[in-house]
Amino acid sequence: MAKRRPLSYGEYLGLDELLDLQHLVSKPRQHDEVLFLIAHQAYELWFKLMLNELETAISHMLADNLAEATRLIRRVVPVQRVLIQQLEVLETIRPTDFLKFRSILHPASGFQSLQFRELEFISGLKDEKYLNLHIGNEMSYEQLLKRWEAPSLWDGFRTVMEERGFNVGRKEKGKEEANYELEVEAILKIFTESKYSHVAELAEVMMEYDKYFWLWRQHHIAMVERVIGSRPGTGEKIIEKTMGPTSFRPSGVDYLQTTLGKRFFPALWAARTRIGAY
Numbered sequence: 192m193a194k195r196r197p198l199s200y201g202e203y204l205g206l207d208e209l210l211d212l213q214h215l216v217s218k219p220r221q222h223d224e225v226l227f228l229i230a231h232q233a234y235e236l237w238f239k240l241m242l243n244e245l246e247t248a249i250s251h252m253l254a255d256n257l258a259e260a261t262r263l264i265r266r267v268v269p270v271q272r273v274l275i276q277q278l279e280v281l282e283t284i285r286p287t288d289f290l291k292f293r294s295i296l297h298p299a300s301g302f303q304s305l306q307f308r309e310l311e312f313i314s315g316l317k318d319e320k321y322l323n324l325h326i327g328n329e330m331s332y333e334q335l336l337k338r339w340e341a342p343s344l345w346d347g348f349r350t351v352m353e354e355r356g357f358n359v360g361r362k363e364k365g366k367e368e369a370n371y372e373l374e375v376e377a378i379l380k381i382f383t384e385s386k387y388s389h390v391a392e393l394a395e396v397m398m399e400y401d402k403y404f405w406l407w408r409q410h411h412i413a414m415v416e417r418v419i420g421s422r423p424g425t426g427e428k429i430i431e432k433t434m435g436p437t438s439f440r441p442s443g444v445d446y447l448q449t450t451l452g453k454r455f456f457p458a459l460w461a462a463r464t465r466i467g468a469y
Contacts, residue, residue: 213232223288237270249313278414412451
């Protein structure tokens with residue numbers, strides 16, 4: 192048998208290909224476009240890791256392996272902190288320098304990030320409008336459709352509760368409100384009865400994940416406003432087409448502000464309010 196040549200660091204990481212992926216579009220070349228491009232490529236790599244960990248965590252929840260599910264979701268939290276810290280790097284771009292190449296980015300926008308939508312879907316925040324956004328790209332649409340149809344983190348947690356005898360309602364259209372109340376009642380018992388400590392630990396790390404996603408949204412808004420003020424986003428037309436003219440706002444920051452009310456696991460947060468009265 193032929194002896195395999197020793198694997199090198201560069202070959203293992205695919206560095207030749209990786210470092211050749213920064214194709215600038217500015218002419219003449221704008222210095223800060225390198226930073227802007229690398230930062231967003233890095234985001235997508237971290238998104239890929241997060242999806243891998245969360246997908247596996249769901250499979251562990253469905254198999255009632257709570258310790259491993261908890262460990263993998265806990266791993267995602269420091270990644271989220273990195274994502275927040277990375278915004279500080281983007282904030283070093285001066286508005287005057289960003290404006291030198293911003294216009295040529297139209298209509299490209301982070302709004303189009305497939306993996307970001309996958310993260311929302313896998314976390315339980317499934318909105319058909321975002322699914323339809325990718326309907327023109329067969330591969331992207333099929334990938335997002337799989338996330339739409341697959342169990343979410345909340346589906347996994349509901350299964351964990353059902354396995355312990357909690358009635359959290361059947362997942363049927365029109366029963367969301369009734370199910371929500373049943374979920375909150377179950378979570379109250381989980382948070383207050385020691386025999387459910389392993390489930391409570393899983394719930395805590397899910398809340399941590401939810402919290403840091405919300406904090407990233409907040410910091411992202413602050414970064415955008417610092418760099419472009421109240422200008423419309425580069426993807427304003429795509430946002431308007433997806434969200435509808437009645438919900439669309441001309442400012443990129445204003446649109447982002449509408450996302451701050453989103454929570455992946457509202458029942459977990461609601462239970463916090465009711466613990467004292469339980």
